Amino acid sequence: MPTGAGELARRRLAALACAALLPLTACSDDPPPPTHGGSAYEDVAARMQATLDQRAASLRRGDLARFRATLDRSDAGLVDTQQVYFDNIAQLPVGRLRLRVLPDTITPVDGSGVDSTEYWAEVVVALALEGYDAAPVRTRDRYRFVPTRDGSRLVVGSTTDYAWEEQHPGNAQPWDLHAIHVEQAAGVLGIFDSWTDEDAWQVLDAASSGRSDVRSVVGSDDASPALDGVVVYAVQDLSFLDGLAGQTVGDPDRVDGLTIAVPVDAAAPGRGVASYRIFVNPRVLDEPSAVLGRLVRHELTHALLGARGRGAPLWLSEGIAEYASVRSMSPGQRRLPSRALDVGASATDLPGHAEFGSTDAEAWYAVSWWVCEYVAATYGESTLLGLLEQLAGGADQDRVLPDVLGIDGPSLVRRGVAMMTTTYG
Structure with missing residues (x-):
């Protein structure tokens, strides 16, 4: 979907950790330490x-x-x-x-x-x-x-x-690297810097109101640590994202928004996730407020869902995030990427990693969104969210889709695209 003038490309996937970078003090040429001291x-x-x-x-x-x-x-x-x-x-x-x-x-x-x-x-x-x-x-x-x-x-x-x-990698946070400016609103902690602090309240307003909008769609999960509050980063220096290479679709420098699952201890994955934090690329701050709000709601959907649906297919997790991001907008404001109809017309199955990593990724987000629109309109929102949980952990969608919806993946994408085409064609 477009993010406004210039149709900013969205590349957003929940990541597992933050990045490791150059902290604030002097460096060393000493050899690596031994594994024990005695x-x-x-x-x-x-x-x-x-x-x-x-x-x-x-x-x-x-x-x-x-x-x-x-x-x-x-x-x-x-x-x-x-x-x-x-x-x-x-x-x-x-x-x-x-x-x-x-x-x-x-x-x-x-x-x-x-x-x-x-x-x-x-x-x-x-x-x-x-x-x-x-x-x-x-x-x-x-x-x-x-x-x-x-x-x-x-x-x-x-x-x-x-x-x-x-x-x-995975040791640094923005506050380890450069001077930050911190602001708080209801349920939102914003991390800004000298380039972005003038837009702090615009981001906080979008995130604070967006939490209510998203919760009204996805509900709440008492097991999710993100329910108490969400941290939003909007900093100019994107180098703290370097450690996310390989965990996002495309180059992190091209990302407009990310949801980051911060582990309790990256060295001990079994300890679980401490929180879900959101990154908003400062370039989006130059876009209209509706664009920023939609992007933030998309990422908030990932954050508030937390572990629910982890391991589900990309078309479903990203489609639900798009679906939730537009619910508070009037139909006329729900912009569609210019390539979405052409890409949708050629779709023969639900998109996967290859499609989300292609130059048409923005259009595939839209196709996934409208597949979710079709499921919600035909079977109800509860079925849509239930499908997310049933496909969690890498479950076989070729088995789950017929059991839950009575149709297979190719049929589902055709019906979603047909609804999209009827709406925008």
Whole structure:
């Protein structure tokens, strides 16, 4: 479907994690750390943990003086970038924040073993956004620890090792990278930057009203952590999406909107999802408000559905998101891509990954939307949503469709296209 002037291409699929990038401090050319450090570093680990406990407590309490005391203040660049990080965290509704060193990853910087005075170590950061995360989101980073002038403590000398981060994607959030501007509305936490903060309330209004609109269509799922609130990113620097490569249709830089399933711990998939967050490409902010609203409602549908229908065919999950996104619009406002009728006329079966990854992806979104319109109009919305759940987990649609609807995939796409053609032809 078109997103407005220029018919912006939509490439949206729920992703499993956020990206890993270049955080705010200096880099390192040190070799990758070993997989274990050994008992010789027990005292070192205890000193590191004491500093991390103070760092976490000062971030939770907004105590800048205590926070600065955990840093190597002889490094002006480190102090400046960590000030940005402190200011970013201070704006977030932090529910829980803990830092934990992994002793088995401690590595002497100079290779001199237990006699070293500086060390690298991996650190687990557990951060929960109050009202938005069902559990703290655990990410891993690699810190450099250096001694204070009197040698009594180990403080943070760097939070960045580029080589390590390239091998461990999924660690960065926008607040780890650049200065952010945070705003909240009913049930929505917006993350903006200096390029997008003028449009913050436009995005928040679309997301806040859109949650009610979408819920009226898809209902609610008490098991979904997104029901308490949803986080929306609208930042100019798209590099935090780099880690989503291969998990979206097409190039992430061409995406207008994404829904991101943020795991509790990317290193332990069995822990589940902490929240569903939405990315809105800033270029959409130049479009009419109706375009932004429709895009946001599409992504909110994915977020509010949460785990319901995970693994269902793309035509159904994306078609339902399109279907829900237009329900609050008058029929005359429900724009159709110019190629949709031609593509629909050639459709012989329901679209799959190849079609959604093609140059006609926008038209295939429209075909999927109208297949869902047909199902809802003929069998009822409850059947449409029930179909999503029955096709979850990769169920065989060649078996499920005849059982639920009494027709097969080719027949279903023909009927959906016929309804679309009648409406727009």
